[in-house]
Amino acid sequence: MADIQPRESPPAGNHAARDHRIVRLGSTDNCTQSLRYETDPRLPEPRGELSEAVVDLLRNPAPDHAVLPDPDHAEPYGDDLQLALHVCYELHYRGFDGIDPAWEWEPDLLRLRAAMERPFLSALRFETPGGADVRQELDALLVPPARDSGIAGYLAAEGSYEQLREFFVHRSIYHHKEGDPHAWVIPRLRGQEKASLVAVEFDEFGGGRGERLHAQLYVNLMAAAGLNTGYLHYLGAVPAPMLAVVNVMSLFGLHRQHRGALIGQLAAAEITSSPAARRMLIALQRLGAAPECLQFYAEHVEADAVHEQVMRRDVVANLLAHEPDLTESVVLGIQSTNLLEDRFCETMIRDWHAGDSSLRTGFAITD
Numbered sequence: 001m002a003d004i005q006p007r008e009s010p011p012a013g014n015h016a017a018r019d020h021r022i023v024r025l026g027s028t029d030n031c032t033q034s035l036r037y038e039t040d041p042r043l044p045e046p047r048g049e050l051s052e053a054v055v056d057l058l059r060n061p062a063p064d065h066a067v068l069p070d071p072d073h074a075e076p077y078g079d080d081l082q083l084a085l086h087v088c089y090e091l092h093y094r095g096f097d098g099i100d101p102a103w104e105w106e107p108d109l110l111r112l113r114a115a116m117e118r119p120f121l122s123a124l125r126f127e128t129p130g131g132a133d134v135r136q137e138l139d140a141l142l143v144p145p146a147r148d149s150g151i152a153g154y155l156a157a158e159g160s161y162e163q164l165r166e167f168f169v170h171r172s173i174y175h176h177k178e179g180d181p182h183a184w185v186i187p188r189l190r191g192q193e194k195a196s197l198v199a200v201e202f203d204e205f206g207g208g209r210g211e212r213l214h215a216q217l218y219v220n221l222m223a224a225a226g227l228n229t230g231y232l233h234y235l236g237a238v239p240a241p242m243l244a245v246v247n248v249m250s251l252f253g254l255h256r257q258h259r260g261a262l263i264g265q266l267a268a269a270e271i272t273s274s275p276a277a278r279r280m281l282i283a284l285q286r287l288g289a290a291p292e293c294l295q296f297y298a299e300h301v302e303a304d305a306v307h308e309q310v311m312r313r314d315v316v317a318n319l320l321a322h323e324p325d326l327t328e329s330v331v332l333g334i335q336s337t338n339l340l341e342d343r344f345c346e347t348m349i350r351d352w353h354a355g356d357s358s359l360r361t362g363f364a365i366t367d
Contacts, residue, residue: 040097041232043087048080050116054087057109058099068108071116076123077343081116082243086173086235088113089250093177094231117251124248128335132327134320137264137334138312141271145279151345152276154352155283164287165225166358167348169234169365170242174249175218176231179204181246184253185262191322196314197263200270203303217296224290227365237363241344248336260319260326264333267316270307277301 043059046052049069074081090096091104103109131137148157155164179201189197206212219229228234252262277300284294320327351358359365 040094040099041090041230041235043096043099044083044236046080047083048074048078050074050080050084050112051087054084054109054112057106058087058096058103068112068115071112071119074116074119076119077240077244079240079243081120082240082247085113085116085120085247085251086243088116089247089254090232092250092254093180120244120247120251124336124339125332128332128339130328130335131331134264134316134327134330134334137331138267138271138316141268141334144275150276150279151348152279152283154349156279156286159283159287159352161287161289163352163358164283164289165227165365168222168225168227168293169359170238170344170348172218172222172227172234173232173238173242174246176215177246178214178218181249181253182262182266185259188256188259189319191318193263193315193318193322196310196318197266200266200307200310200315203307214296214299217292217299220292221296224292234363234365237359237365239347239358239360241340241347245337245340245344248340252333258329258333260323260329261333261336263311263315263319263326264330264335265337266333267311267330268334268337270311274301274303274305274308 043055044051046055050071053069071081071084087096088109091099091101091109095101095104145153148154151167155167182197182204183201186194186198186201202208204214206214206216210216222229249262249265252258252265277297280297281294281301284297316330320330348358
C-alpha cells in the first residue's frame with residue numbers, strides 16, 4: 001500500500017458536503033412512498049433443515065436448550081444456509097413481525113449462526129485467491145467492463161421490462177437497507193478512516209434528509225415500477241445468490257475481526273457502482289423506465305464517483321497505515337464481493353437466456 005497514500009482530510013468539495021436539494025421527478029403523488037413502518041417483515045417459509053430450525057425457533061418460546069442441526073456439510077451458497085443466515089442477521093436490523101426482540105442475543109441461536117458462518121467463510125476463502133496486494137485489487141476494479149457485459153449490458157441489449165422488474169426485486173433485499181450493514185464498522189475504526197467512512201455513509205443516508213435516503217429512493221423506484229415497496233416483501237421470492245451478496249456484508253459487519261473485510265467489500269462496491277449505474281441508465285432508457293427509476297441510478301453515478309476516491313485514499317489507505325495486519329482481510333472483502341456478485345449475475349443471465357424467471361418457482365413479483 002506504499003503507493004496508495006492516505007490523505008489527512010477529505011478533498012475540498014466532498015460530495016458529502018454538497019447541497020442535497022430535493023429533486024422530484026414525475027408524479028410524486030403515486031410514486032413517492034415512505035418505507036413502511038406499520039409492520040415488520042414476516043418470517044419467510046423455510047427452504048431446508050437449517051432455515052426450518054431457525055424459523056421454528058423464532059416462532060416458538062425459547063427452549064432451555066435447543067437441539068440444532070449441524071451445518072458443517074450444508075451447501076455454503078445454497079438456499080437453505082443462506083436463508084437461515086439472512087433470518088439470523090435480520091434480527092440485528094428490523095427483526096420480524098411478532099418475533100420477540102430478545103432473540104437477537106439468544107445463545108443457542110447465536111451458536112447456530114456461528115456454525116453456519118464457518119462453511120460460508122471457508123467457501124469464500126477457498127474460492128478467492130487471497131493475497132496482500134490491495135492496490136492491485138483496487139486498480140483491477142477500475143477497468144471498465146465491456147459495454148454489453150453483465151446484467152446492465154444484457155438489459156440494455158436484449159432484456160425485457162419484466163426482467164428489469166425481476167432485477168429490481170432481487171436488489172431490494174439490499175437497497176431497502178442500503179448503508180446499514182456498513183454502519184457496524186464505524187465504532188471499530190479510528191482517525192481519518194473513521195471520519196471519511198462516516199462521510200460516505202452520510203451520503204448513503206441522504207445527507208441528513210429522510211426523503212433522500214438511498215433506501216427511500218429505491219422505494220420510489222419500486223413504486224414507479226409497479227412493485228410492492230414493503231421492506232423485505234420479496235424475501236421469499238429471491239434465491240440464494242442475492243442473499244449471499246447481502247449476507248456477506250452482515251457477516252463482516254457484525255464481527256470486529258472482519259472489519260478489514262467489510263472495508264474491502266464497501267470499497268469494491270463503491271468503486272464499481274458509478275460505472276454500473278451509468279450502464280443501468282442506458283438499459284432503463286431503452287426499456288422506458290419511469291423517471292423515479294432513473295433518479296435512483298443517477299444519484300449513484302454522482303455520489304459513488306466521489307466515494308471511489310474517498311474509499312481508496314481516505315479510508316483504505318489510512319486504515320492500512322494504522323493497521324497493516326488487516327491487509328489480507330481487506331483483500332478478502334474485495335475478492336469475496338467480486339465472487340458473489342459474479343455468481344449472482346451469471347445465475348440471473350443463465351435463467352433469462354433459458355427463458356426462465358430468475359425468481360424462485362411459484363412467486364409472482366406483483367404479489
